Amino acid sequence: MSLLSPLSLAWLGLLVPLIGLYILRRRREARVVGSTLLWDRAVRDMRAERPWQRLIPYLSLILQALAILLAAFALARPSGIGEVPSGARVVVVVDASASMATRMPGGDTRMDAARGVVIGLADALPAGGTLTLIEAASEPAVLLAPTSDVAEIRHAISQLRVRGAESSLERAVAVGAERVRDAPPGSRIVVITDAASDGEQALAATVPVEVQRVGMDAVNDAIVAVDVRARPSDESPDRAEIFVRVVRHASSPASRWVTASIEGRGVVASRRVELVPNEPESVLMLADLPPDADGRAALVRIELAGDDPAEGQVAAASEDALSLDDLVVAPSPGARRLPVFLVGDAPASVRRVLLADRDVELFQTTLASLAERAASPDRTDLDGVFVYAGETPPSAPQGDSIALAPDGDTLFGVALGAAAENPRIVSWEEDDPRLRFVSFAAVHVASMRPIAGAQARTLVQTDHGALVSSLAHPGGEATLIGFDPDRSDLPDQPGFVILFRNVLERARQRRAEGGIRADRIGEPLRVPAPDGVTVEVRCPDGSTARGLSRGGVAIVDVPALPGVFEANVGRQRLFALRSLLSPSESDPSPRARFVTRAGGTEVEVQEASSPREAWAWLAGLLLVVLVLEATWATRKGAT
Numbered sequence: 284m285s286l287l288s289p290l291s292l293a294w295l296g297l298l299v300p301l302i303g304l305y306i307l308r309r310r311r312e313a314r315v316v317g318s319t320l321l322w323d324r325a326v327r328d329m330r331a332e333r334p335w336q337r338l339i340p341y342l343s344l345i346l347q348a349l350a351i352l353l354a355a356f357a358l359a360r361p362s363g364i365g366e367v368p369s370g371a372r373v374v375v376v377v378d379a380s381a382s383m384a385t386r387m388p389g390g391d392t393r394m395d396a397a398r399g400v401v402i403g404l405a406d407a408l409p410a411g412g413t414l415t416l417i418e419a420a421s422e423p424a425v426l427l428a429p430t431s432d433v434a435e436i437r438h439a440i441s442q443l444r445v446r447g448a449e450s451s452l453e454r455a456v457a458v459g460a461e462r463v464r465d466a467p468p469g470s471r472i473v474v475i476t477d478a479a480s481d482g483e484q485a486l487a488a489t490v491p492v493e494v495q496r497v498g499m500d501a502v503n504d505a506i507v508a509v510d511v512r513a514r515p516s517d518e519s520p521d522r523a524e525i526f527v528r529v530v531r532h533a534s535s536p537a538s539r540w541v542t543a544s545i546e547g548r549g550v551v552a553s554r555r556v557e558l559v560p561n562e563p564e565s566v567l568m569l570a571d572l573p574p575d576a577d578g579r580a581a582l583v584r585i586e587l588a589g590d591d592p593a594e595g596q597v598a599a600a601s602e603d604a605l606s607l608d609d610l611v612v613a614p615s616p617g618a619r620r621l622p623v624f625l626v627g628d629a630p631a632s633v634r635r636v637l638l639a640d641r642d643v644e645l646f647q648t649t650l651a652s653l654a655e656r657a658a659s660p661d662r663t664d665l666d667g668v669f670v671y672a673g674e675t676p677p678s679a680p681q682g683d684s685i686a687l688a689p690d691g692d693t694l695f696g697v698a699l700g701a702a703a704e705n706p707r708i709v710s711w712e713e714d715d716p717r718l719r720f721v722s723f724a725a726v727h728v729a730s731m732r733p734i735a736g737a738q739a740r741t742l743v744q745t746d747h748g749a750l751v752s753s754l755a756h757p758g759g760e761a762t763l764i765g766f767d768p769d770r771s772d773l774p775d776q777p778g779f780v781i782l783f784r785n786v787l788e789r790a791r792q793r794r795a796e797g798g799i800r801a802d803r804i805g806e807p808l809r810v811p812a813p814d815g816v817t818v819e820v821r822c823p824d825g826s827t828a829r830g831l832s833r834g835g836v837a838i839v840d841v842p843a844l845p846g847v848f849e850a851n852v853g854r855q856r857l858f859a860l861r862s863l864l865s866p867s868e869s870d871p872s873p874r875a876r877f878v879t880r881a882g883g884t885e886v887e888v889q890e891a892s893s894p895r896e897a898w899a900w901l902a903g904l905l906l907v908v909l910v911l912e913a914t915w916a917t918r919k920g921a922t
């Protein structure tokens with residue numbers, strides 16, 4: 284048994300004055316009488332008595348003392364009677380998926396309810412027992428190592444929050460099973476989830492596993508797919524198609540509005556949609572999405588609104604229990620326009636490929652010009668892809684780049700080997716996105732400089748070393764080509780054009796996403812920044828989050844919110860787009876089935892509840908005692 288409010292036992296101190304009242308003699312009251320003849324004996328007794336008398340166990344004393352005892356123990360909230368043996372370990376796995384942000388009646392979320400359950404389990408720990416807390420997101424995270432320290436446990440519980448990604452309860456339970464290996468009898472794993480996932484969850488553990496469910500059925504309207512594509516016309520070259528798929532999880536139909544807006548310009552398109560329960564509905568809207576004054580592509584906000592959205596304002600549906608899937612932010616088709624800077628004397632074949640891409644804006648520059656620009660106090664950083672031919676700077680620039688036909692000893696600091704004539708290509712990484720649909724089977728190269736640096740990953744291998752490699756860095760990646768394409772027959776093959784198109788598409792996608800690596804909603808941002816710089820990120824709700832850059836990247840923990848996260852690194856503005864587009868997470872109904880991995884027996888899912896407390900019984904007994912005491916004190920003939 285444990286006490287949830289042990290300080291309330293201080294009320295037992297009322298027993299001291301109560302007993303004092305029963306052993307302290309009553310004071311006599313002085314009165315004037317006509318004669319003391321009849322009072323002589325009483326006066327003698329009064330002079331002989333002491334101020335204290337022997338404690339006599341009156342029934343009223345017993346009833347009043349019992350009332351104080353019951354009231355004090357009821358206020359102390361005894362709980363957990365007979366639940367967990369002494370010294371047992373409890374591992375709590377909390378589902379951190381997006382559906383745990385679903386609001387319940389009263390305004391609390393399912394995650395709030397989960398925190399309350401964990402607090403109850405912590406308060407019910409037995410003597411010598413420990414609690415381990417694991418957050419189950421896309422990857423399990425141990426928030427609290429085994430401990431019985433109340434302050435540590437409550438601090439870890441406060442760190443629990445929705446991560447947005449689909450949770451992996453199976454891996455989280457496996458991690459928890461490692462923590463209770465060879466644990467004392469009575470140890471267990473408690474999984475707290477809303478069970479809002481598809482399919483079967485196989486839980487493997489050497490101790491009993493119990494699943495406690497929080498939340499109940501809820502109504503949710505969700506955006507589950509978005510696509511924005513260019514559809515230029517003579518009247519509007521910036522015309523675009525906005526495709527949206529919406530689904531309603533409820534038992535009754537409803538009417539909703541889908542709106543598309545651009546920050547600073549208001550709503551650019553909207554359409555009313557009739558939603559049938561559990562049937563996806565597609566919406567197609569046309570809108571003009573011109574770039575901003577700086578030539579940047581517009582960011583389109585697609586929102587699911589209530590019945591009557593005003594112009595430029597979106598009203599959420601009041602019955603919608605999950606707001607994470609009501610907003611999607613996507614770059615407009617104008618994001619395909621990609622500035623490419625040729626640095627040095629680029630091979631003619633490479634120039635032709637770049638000019639053939641209608642979405643490429645080609646600029647010619649030199650290393651010296653870039654160095655002068657970097658030294659200028661009023662410079663602005665160039666945003667695009669850099670293609671270096673010949674000499675390269677000591678390190679790769681921010682974003683994506685290509686370095687080819689080297690004439691020095693290094694490529695972005697990666698060592699080069701001695702020149703080799705007529706190398707034979709032996710293998711290439713077909714699974715790499717840059718080599719998708721590219722074959723080097725019939726490619727002949729006149730000469731090459733092997734890329735020898737261990738920090739670069741080999742993409743194309745020859746009998747003399749790496750011919751093409753990839754150099755990843757926090758702000759993007761560099762593709763290193765250790766030969767001059769004009770001194771090979773690669774430009775004569777279709778794979779040459781596809782290779783450069785693949786590289787540009789990766790750069791185009793990264794640039795459209797804001798320069799911060801794309802990740803799931805709720806996952807920390809990986810912001811590229813110089814070492815030692817504190818990066819501040821402005822979140823969609825107006826709050827700020829900070830992270831210190833180490834190793835060229837700042838890990839910034841941000842809330843699970845849809846929208847645009849903005850970061851300023853020096854003169855460069857970076858942003859990350861986060862949206863929840865998950866049909867599974869948008870369905871808040873409990874439907875998962877849990878089984879044990881060994882034997883496949885089904886795990887019983889229980890409604891989450893607080894630990895069993897005895898205060899209610901004690902309060903009932905207190906009421907009975909008070910009634911008895913009042914009856915005894917008011918009985919006929921009582922003095």
